[in-house]
Amino acid sequence: MWKFIVRRILITIPQIILLSVLIFMLAQAMPGDALSGLVDPNVSLEQKNALREKLGLNDPWYQKYGEWASGLVQGDLGQSFRFKMPVSELIEQRMINTFWLSLATLIITYIIAIPLGILSGRYNDSILDSSITGYTYIGFATPLFIFGLVMLWVFGYQLQWFPTSGSVTPGLEPGTFEYVLSKAQHLLLPAISMALIQTVSTVQYLRSEIVDTKQKEFIITARAKGASESRVYNKHILRNSLLPIAAFFGYEITFLIGGTVFVEMIFGFPGMGQLFIESILLRDYSVVNAVVLIFGIAAILGALLSDIILSLVDPRIRIK
Known part of the structure; x- marks a missing residue:
């Protein structure tokens, strides 16, 4: 087991290095540079070039990458x-909001998905199953940004059950009950919106596992031995069907990355996704590089986590 984990981690390291190179090269290929729009249009070309030289913007790409990568290692x-502050401090402020949004989304996703998947799988080919499957088909076909806008319009503007932007009501003192309650209110609508779309894949996956497990030989044998239906279902079918869902958890992290970008822009939620879009529009390359790298590392680590969990669930996939 430890041999598999070590090998999987060793594979992850060059993936992260390659990711950092690709991110840096793509950022360099974007039109303009970090100086674009910062200087007066009337400034002469010689002065602009001198400023670019001073900031190191004219250095070769490999030299700039080396300096950037060296800084990453040192934090x-x-x-x-644009924001006139260290990128690490800027990301720290936004990452806290994205973390709580992602955590709330994951919790709501599993609260919805697991019961629906169990019901759909246990009573497959019934009216209940058809209703749940219909919901998942609609979810698969609905773009997140469209669904988010509808949720914002209905529950934010029409019903006014939730705030329509921000992460907390201005003026509240951090640490107070009112502050925590306001944070939760601002968090719920974007988290529910993202969870209702993200949950459909988990529902379908769990349903398929339960339906497939019900047809296996050890289930038929258990029934032939006279085991009650509730015992067969709870001890054999459900237990074996839920284990792969744990392995699916790591990939949920990857799915969240794309979702937070759309949701945070739609709901005006100040997180990493909103910072990413703002930095691209403002050509703040240092922030873009850092945010994309963090998103990429999160996706790689999510896949690593899923592989490790899956190896615990099914030892057959371990590398010998």
């Missing part, structure tokens, strides 16, 4: 040209 993500 220095660079300086934001």
Whole structure:
């Protein structure tokens, strides 16, 4: 088991290095540079070139990458040209909001998905199963950004059950009950919106596992021995069907990355996704590089976590 984990981690390291190179090269290929729009249009070309030279923007790409990668190792993500502050401090402020949004989304996703998947799998080919399957088909076909806008319009503007933007009501003192309650209110609508779309894959996956497990030989044998239906279902079918869902958890992290970008922009939620879009529009390359790298590492680590969990569930996939 430990041999498999070590090998899997060793594979992850070059993936992260390659990811950092690709991110840096793509950022360099974007039109303009970090100086674009910062200087007066009337400034002469010679002065602009001198400033670019001073900031190191004219250095070869490999030299700039080496300096950037060296800073990453030391925890220095660079300086934001637009926000006038270290990128690490800027990301720390936004990452906290994205973390709580992602955690709330995961919790709501599993609260909805597991009961629906169990009911759909246990009573497959029934009216209940058809209703749940219909919901998943609609979820698969509905773009998240469209669904988010509808949720915002209905529950934010029409019913006014939730705030329509921000992460907390301005003026509240951090640590107070009112502050925590306001954070929860601002968090719920974007989390529910993302969870209702993200839950459909888990429902379908769990349903398929239960339906497939019910047809296996050891289930038929258990019934032939006279085991009650509730015992067969709870001890054999459900237990074996839920284990792969644990392995699916790591990939849920990857799915969240794309979702937070759309949801945070739609709901005006100040997190990593919103920061990512703002930095692209403002050509703040140091922030773009750092955010994309963090998203990429999260996706790689999510896949690593899923592989490790799956190896615990099914030892047959371990590398010998």
